[in-house]
Amino acid sequence: MAVFSWSGNTLAVADRVAEDAHAELFRIEPATPYTTDYNEMLQIAQDEQAADTLPKIAGDVPNWSAYSTVYLGFPTWWGHLPQIVKSFLAEHDCTGKVVYPFNTHAGSGFASCLSDLAAACPGADIRDGLSLSGDSVSSNMARIDSWVAASV
Ligand SMILES: Cc1cc2nc3c(=O)[nH]c(=O)nc-3n(C[C@H](O)[C@H](O)[C@H](O)COP(=O)(O)O)c2cc1C
Known part of the structure; x- marks a missing residue:
């Protein structure tokens, strides 16, 4: 699992996903x-x-x-996938991999993030995503659990 989270909301989702899926968590962070x-x-x-x-x-x-x-995992930024997630995908080829996207936002859901994602990794098999409002993460643990359960 790889996650970018600037203010911690998507990271809270990632922690739960990692626990449920027994996945290792890599944080996408800018060099600066x-x-x-x-x-x-x-x-x-x-x-x-x-x-x-x-x-x-x-x-x-x-x-x-x-x-x-x-x-x-990533937040919606100005309706789009954060550029740093595109940086990550440019260096980590997802061709042939199954990708489960998850997201937090403040009202716009995935917006254009999924089409940005498809464009950034055209060879990936992108599956149904999970998008949660950033301020509702703690009350949505059951949704996270069932999304992960459906993905494995
Ligand atoms: C630079 C920036 C741009 C944002 N743009 C949007 C947006 O277009 N739509 C939206 O719903 N929320 C937007 N937000 C709110 C975040 O998506 C939301 O707070 C999210 O839960 C933050 O996740 P994080 O804590 O993992 O960084 C923006 C936040 C930032 C910092």
């Missing part, structure tokens, strides 16, 4: 840490999308080729 300021983050994310920047990520998943199934 992002700001912790919300308004600055909004601007940076918008600029990255406008320029289609692929920010450098810190580290790599050891033994990536050994995994046939990948749970991939």
Whole structure:
């Protein structure tokens, strides 16, 4: 499993998925840490999308080729997949892998994230995703459990 989470909501989902699926959790993080300021983050994310920047990520998943199934978690950012998740996918080929996407958001659901994901890893078999409102994660553990149960 790989997850990007800036403010912790998607990470809370990831922790539960990892537990349920007995999956190892890799955090997608920028090589240069992002700001912790919300308004600055909004601007940076918008600029990255406008320029289609692929920010450098810190580290790599050891033994990536050994995994046939990948749970991939991310927040919706400006209606899209965060650019740093695209960076991750550029360096971790999902061709031939089954990908289960999960997401948190503040109202827009996956928005364009799934089409962005399909474009970023055209050779992957992308399955039904789970999208939760970021402020409802703790009350949705049963939904997470049943989504994982349906995926294994
Ligand atoms: C840069 C940025 C852009 C965002 N854009 C959207 C958006 O377009 N739609 C939405 O519903 N929520 C948006 N949000 C809210 C996050 O998707 C939401 O808070 C999510 O749960 C955060 O996940 P995280 O804690 O794992 O980072 C945005 C948040 C940030 C920081």
